[in-house]
Amino acid sequence: MPLNIDIQQILLHALNFVILFAALWFLLYKPIKNFIDKRESEYKKAADEAARKLKEADDALAGLDSALAEKEEAAKRERGEILAEAQKQYSEKIAEAEKEAERIVGDAKAEAEAIREKAIKASKDDISELAVESVGKAVMSSAGEAFEAFLAAVEKEEKHE
């Protein structure tokens, strides 16, 4: 054969390589590859677990955020309701107070009017009494003089007679 090519030696080389392949496959390549794959799968598993836990934490956080928002909303709503109720009560109290005040003022006015009327009446009575008394006195005094004059006149007449 040209170039000293020898089929038998080619086959011997091939046999050598096949044996080497089998030996390296079982002794080095497969065990090392298995070790690397196992470690990678463990790391991947750990990474997946970490990612899962992170997602769970994120979900929980989102849930908490949502609950917090709901609570805030409820609190806001409740605050609004309380404020509205308070406002209503306030308005009612104010209205009641105003009504009471009006009533008190009305009563006071009525009482004052009654007192005034009573006072006026009393005054009128007093004035009447005073007037009567003064008229009486006046009458009495003028009547006395007249009576005296009459009596004097009578006496005088009697004398004349």
Added chain:
Amino acid sequence: MAGDNLSKKKKIISAAIFAAVIILLLVGIILIPGQEKEPIKEAMRDGVLHERAKISLFGLSVNPGLISAYAVSAIIILFAIFVRIFAIPRFKEIPGKFQLLLETAVKYFSGLAKQNSPHRNGFLGGYVFTAGVYVAFSTVFELFGLQAVTTEGLSTTLPAPLADINGAIAMGFMSYGVILISGIIYGKAHGAINALKDFSLPISMSFRLFGALLSGALVTDLVYHYLPLSFVLPSVVAVLFTLLHAIIQTYVLTMLVSVFYGESTEEHHKKIKAERK
């Protein structure tokens, strides 16, 4: 001042002694005849064809490259056995330097297989790992200059196994066989046709390996055949070239096998994808 003069004088004397030693060595090398050795033409021809230097292997007369191949395989398998028994059971989650080296090698070749053949790469990863380790170690093997006795009773240096054309052909055809068989199994008719249309692949793979490794060995032989040239081109350069060579050849062969394997098994996976959809 006196000290400066003394120092200058000392330097001149040192330089003169150094130059004299170099000149004497060169004169000696040129004038003193070396031992009788084979002419360069014969050495180069034997380096390529291995017609003369044969070694007996269980009664068979084989090229030194085959002995090199067995020696390399034996060393690698022994190393693998030691690693399997003593190192792998002690592997840790956080690797040490040696574990990291082994893991990097395995991950590189399995990654290469996965990158080029994303769905069917289990066997390919193991194959390119073995091929890569074999090519790299067998190229570096020539640096050790192990000696063997030829059938003529002479001493010969064991070459890189793939510098023997038979070793390179075996490697090229086996790689093609892996591509073709995988194409038939996984790619069915399309895969087989895909692999068959690249019928020149085993020849190109074989001769690329053979040519690349042989040329390196021949240039080194040529340079170091003449002793004075070894002073011009220090041996460390040859070592560096060999190491670089080992890396390049490993990369080229494993990359080619992975790419062609990926192409030949491609169609089948499209069908699987379609089925999954």
